[in-house]
Amino acid sequence: MTNQHPYRALAQHQAIFPIGFGAMPLSLIGRPSEKEALQVLLRFLETGGNFIDTADVYGLDDSDRGHNERLIQKALALYGEKNRVLIASKGGASRPAGGWALGGGQPQQLRQACENSLKNLASESHGLYYLHGPDKNVPLEASLGALIQLKQEGKIQHLGIANVTLSELQQALRLCEIVAVQNRCNPFCKDDFNNGLIDFCKANKIAYIPSCSAG
Numbered sequence: 001m002t003n004q005h006p007y008r009a010l011a012q013h014q015a016i017f018p019i020g021f022g023a024m025p026l027s028l029i030g031r032p033s034e035k036e037a038l039q040v041l042l043r044f045l046e047t048g049g050n051f052i053d054t055a056d057v058y059g060l061d062d063s064d065r066g067h068n069e070r071l072i073q074k075a076l077a078l079y080g081e082k083n084r085v086l087i088a089s090k091g092g093a094s095r096p097a098g099g100w101a102l103g104g105g106q107p108q109q110l111r112q113a114c115e116n117s118l119k120n121l122a123s124e125s126h127g128l129y130y131l132h133g134p135d136k137n138v139p140l141e142a143s144l145g146a147l148i149q150l151k152q153e154g155k156i157q158h159l160g161i162a163n164v165t166l167s168e169l170q171q172a173l174r175l176c177e178i179v180a181v182q183n184r185c186n187p188f189c190k191d192d193f194n195n196g197l198i199d200f201c202k203a204n205k206i207a208y209i210p211s212c213s214a215g
Contacts, residue, residue: 069120105135107146133163185210
């Protein structure tokens with residue numbers, strides 16, 4: 001029998017379409033015009049999509065921080081049904097000179113990133129907010145501790161973690177509930193199929209969100 005209900009539950013709560021929209025390309029080098037970007041986002045929403053992935057650093061560099069989130073906010077304002085859409089954003093990375101670095105894991109940096117993203121998205125609470133990746137210079141307990149506090153304040157509904165190893169995920173789970181993992185996984189990078197991470201997520205009912213790149 002054909003499945004008449006393709007949506008899947010995230011953390012036993014919001015039902016999301018299994019194919020999300022990774023909005024990062026709308027803000028990087030070679031990005032479309034704002035008009036074209038909004039048309040793409042609206043088309044995704046109008047055809048049933050309700051899960052969009054973004055991050056505060058999806059832009060040209062650190063001076064362009066928040067570009068992607070503001071695009072999404074404009075699209076949602078035009079769409080008019082914001083409550084049916086889950087936006088997943090991230091904090092804890094930077095774009096020095098247009099490069100990529102996981103170096104924003106200090107508690108105050110994460111608080112500022114989270115609150116700035118809420119302003120960019122014109123939202124009071126993140127439906128899903130990831131630590132963009134462990135900061136090698138900051139204990140994972142400190143980074144996640146800041147996000148746990150933000151969740152307790154109502155600024156985050158569900159926590160995720162990105163660019164993570166299995167051992168780091170297990171460490172994170174000793175501190176808080178993690179509902180989603182986002183790692184690089186594509187036809188040319190299948191590491192998580194072989195290192196036990198995907199099997200672990202499946203066994204523990206953690207959503208695994210594959211991305212084409214490590215962004």
